[in-house]
Amino acid sequence: MLNISHNNVSKYLDLKQFKSGRATLHTNHHKLFKRVLLISSVLVIIILFLPWTQNVTSKGLVTTLKPDQRPQTLQSPIPGRIDAWFVQEGDFVKQGDTILKISEIKSDYFDAQLTKRTGDQIKAKSASVEAYQSKVKALKNQYASLQQERKLKLEQAKNKYLQSQLKVESDSIDLEAAKTKAAIAKTQFERTVSLQEQGLKAVKDVEEYRNKLQEAEAKLISQENKWLSAKNEVINAELNISTIKATYGDKLSKAQSDLYTAQSSALDTEAQVSKLENSLANYEKRNSLQYITAPQDGYINKAIKSGIGETFKEGEPLVGIMPSNYELAVEMWVRPIDLPLLHKGEHVQVEFEGWPAIVFSGWPNVSYGTYGAEIVAIENFASNNGMYRVLITRDPDYGPWPKALRVGSGAKTIALLEDVPIWFELWRQINSFPPNFYTPKEQHTSKEKNTKKQ
Known part of the structure; x- marks a missing residue:
């Protein structure tokens, strides 16, 4: 029945009397296959000519837009000994609140009078x-x-x-x-x-x-x-x-x-x-200076120096504090080959860790769970990892970022570039060519205006 041997069973038995035989032993299966192959080829050709948005993807971390809004440590400009703590980890403090008291350890300042x-x-x-x-x-x-x-x-x-x-x-x-x-x-x-x-x-x-x-x-x-x-x-x-x-x-x-x-x-x-x-x-x-106070409103993160009577040198971190008022941003790292393609004001799609998303990097309009952002700063010198740091923040034309988002969490970014056909993008990826050099419309328009004036 499987036609493994040279003895054909069909000579002795009519397979069409069975339902499975009637479903398989027909003569138009080749036509059906050709039809499916033709339709698939047409669909592939059509898909190859569909527009695809070139992009630069990278990973980053959630941070704050301004330096004074980022987590910081409090130091003492003088050496001393911890005498008393007035807060505990997780407490909210206002600007000027006393966090801890220290005392002198240098003999030149022992005199109380x-x-x-x-x-x-x-x-x-x-x-x-x-x-x-x-x-x-x-x-x-x-x-x-x-x-x-x-x-x-x-x-x-x-x-x-x-x-x-x-x-x-x-x-x-x-x-x-x-x-x-x-x-x-x-x-x-x-x-x-x-x-x-x-x-x-x-x-x-x-x-x-x-x-x-x-x-x-x-x-x-x-x-x-x-x-x-x-x-x-x-x-x-x-x-x-x-x-x-x-x-x-x-x-x-x-x-x-x-x-x-x-x-x-x-x-x-x-x-x-x-x-x-x-x-x-x-x-x-x-x-x-014997009283360490909060420089701004925030939350006590971690007591780096703990206990009573512990001594420290000047400039040593004593406690970490996270400001309560901040504006979130994402710092992303891009390769040097992709750096000329990025400009201030460009749109970027961001995917945050912990928030499920369905991402189509080439079709940002059909992506789900991503958030809009724009580039606000581009580093002019490579970091220690050999990549350039780019700072992005929320795009006001898009929806707000998640409220539960915290500084330090991970993020994936997609910087959108030029629209090209899919076949061109496949060809570029196969040959490892960089994306097309992209100039924002605003910059391009300003250059045209300057040319007209001249």
């Missing part, structure tokens, strides 16, 4: 500054008084010098007059002696004129002595002026030196006050 003592030092140094300023003021007054006194002394000495010069002139005139009188007395004496020798004058007259001559010579010597004394007084007056200048120059120099020393001490003390004020501000700021 450190800020108070520093404030007392500032008060003492400020009083010292005021004292130095008073001293500077007194030294300025002293310096001004010395200048005024020197001025008066110099005027007095100069006046005396002028008086001495005038006295020299007066004595010189008197000296000339005495010389003249002496010369006249001598002439009269000689004339009287000559007349006495001639017998015209008596001896008494000679003696009288001799006496007058001696008196005139004595007055001449006395006047010459006064003139020399007046000259000495001029020299003394000049010396006095020089002495006053030198004396008061030393006094003024010393007063000025004391003034500069006081000013320098005042400035140095002011610098110490400023340094102490800086230290006080640092101490107060450091005290405020």
Whole structure:
């Protein structure tokens, strides 16, 4: 019956009397096969010419659009020891809420009265500054008084010098007059002696004129002595002026030196006050850092440092927090060969893990369970995995993303490119050619407008 052997059963038995024989032993099965083959070929040819949307598929992770909305860890800028926890994992905290309290572990800050003592030092140094300023003021007054006194002394000495010069002139005139009188007395004496020798004058007259001559010579010597004394007084007056200048120059120099020393001490003390004020501000700021607070509203994810009394260094993460207000996005990684095909503003279909979907990558309109997105940022440098990071967010023209979606979950993305026939896409896939270079319509239109303007 199976026609395995050369003995044909159909010679001895009519198979058409059976129902199965009648269904199989007919002559039109070849025609039916050809008809099915022809219809299938026509359908395949029609399908090959159907439009197909080229795409770039990749995997990614759900993240947030803005950096300040992403999960973060809180660190302490100072080393310390954990003293108390005020929250637990999963708690919701508002901005400014205290999460934990720490204490100092450096010996320089153990003093509980450190800020108070520093404030007392500032008060003492400020009083010292005021004292130095008073001293500077007194030294300025002293310096001004010395200048005024020197001025008066110099005027007095100069006046005396002028008086001495005038006295020299007066004595010189008197000296000339005495010389003249002496010369006249001598002439009269000689004339009287000559007349006495001639017998015209008596001896008494000679003696009288001799006496007058001696008196005139004595007055001449006395006047010459006064003139020399007046000259000495001029020299003394000049010396006095020089002495006053030198004396008061030393006094003024010393007063000025004391003034500069006081000013320098005042400035140095002011610098110490400023340094102490800086230290006080640092101490107060450091005290405020002993309470770790929430930088924004969010949820406590994980306590990285736990327990009481555990120490840590500055900059070490203490606790993780997830902001409560965020805008979801997806970061996808594309190959360098596909990067030139992507542009900002292009549409992307996203499939999230945990949400069932039926995806036809080439026919996005018939896909089910995918969500619309658009490209907002493209990385300009390859990541460590050798691929480029592209950030996408929800397309406002499409429906909202799932509310239960969380940061960190997986996603698959399909970036839609150019529409081509299916046969062309099959040929491209077989030859491993990249998709057609695609330029968005908006960019293409802007380039045409610029060309028309030119």
